[in-house]
Amino acid sequence: MKSRPRIGEVGELSIPTDMKHAMEFYGDGMPAVVSTPNIIQFLERTARHLLAPHLEADERSVGLEIDIRHLAPTLVGQTIHCHAQVISVDGSKVQFQIEARDAHEVIVRGLHKRAVIRTESFTRKVRAKGG
Numbered sequence: 179m180k181s182r183p184r185i186g187e188v189g190e191l192s193i194p195t196d197m198k199h200a201m202e203f204y205g206d207g208m209p210a211v212v213s214t215p216n217i218i219q220f221l222e223r224t225a226r227h228l229l230a231p232h233l234e235a236d237e238r239s240v241g242l243e244i245d246i247r248h249l250a251p252t253l254v255g256q257t258i259h260c261h262a263q264v265i266s267v268d269g270s271k272v273q274f275q276i277e278a279r280d281a282h283e284v285i286v287r288g289l290h291k292r293a294v295i296r297t298e299s300f301t302r303k304v305r306a307k308g309g
Contacts, residue, residue, distance in 0.1 A: 179294055181232045183272055187264045189228025193220050194257045211251040217258065217286050218244060221276045224260040225290055229272060239292040240300070242271065246288030252280040262290065270294040 201213040222241050229239045252258060259279045266273040271293050278286040 179232050179237065179270070180234050182267055183229060183232050183264045185264055185267070187228065189224050189262045191220065191224045191227060191260045192257050193223075193260065195252070195254050197254055200254045209251075210254040212254060212256075212258065214246075214248045214286075217248070217252075217278050218246065220258055220260050221246075221262065221278055221286065221288075221290060222292075225262040225272075225274045225276065225292055228262050228264070228274075229292060229294070233294060236297050237294050238297055238300070239272070239294050241290065242293050243291040244288065245290075246276070246286050248286050250280075250283050250285045252285050256280045258285070265289075 195212050195216075197210065199212045199216040200210040201208075204210040222244070226239050233239065257280070261277045261279075262274040264272060265275050271291060273289060273291045276286070276288055276290045277284060
C-alpha cells in the first residue's frame, strides 16, 4: 500500500437498482425486492472504492469476510446508499463497519474485511488452480 487507510475513514456509494438486482424467486405473490447477494456486492464495491486511492498500481483488494444482518427489504427501482467505515488495519488486512440504507431505513448492517494483494501473485495462484 502506498498509504495506510485511517481509522474512521469513510466511503460512500449510491447505487440505483433495477430488475437485474431482484431476488430470483419474485412473482407468485412476492414483490420484486433487491437480493441479499446484490446488496453484499454493493457494500464490497463501496469498501473497495474506499481503499483504491491507498493502493499501488499493481495492487487490488479482495474480500475475505463478510458478516451482515439483512434487516429490511428494498423494492427494485430504489437507490441503495452504502457506507463503509475503516475500523481496523492490520498489515494488508482492513476491516470495515458497513451499512446500506434505502430511502426509508437501514436495510443491512455488519462487518467486512478485505486484503490487499499483488495482482501478479494472485494471478499466479489462480492459474495454478487451472484458471
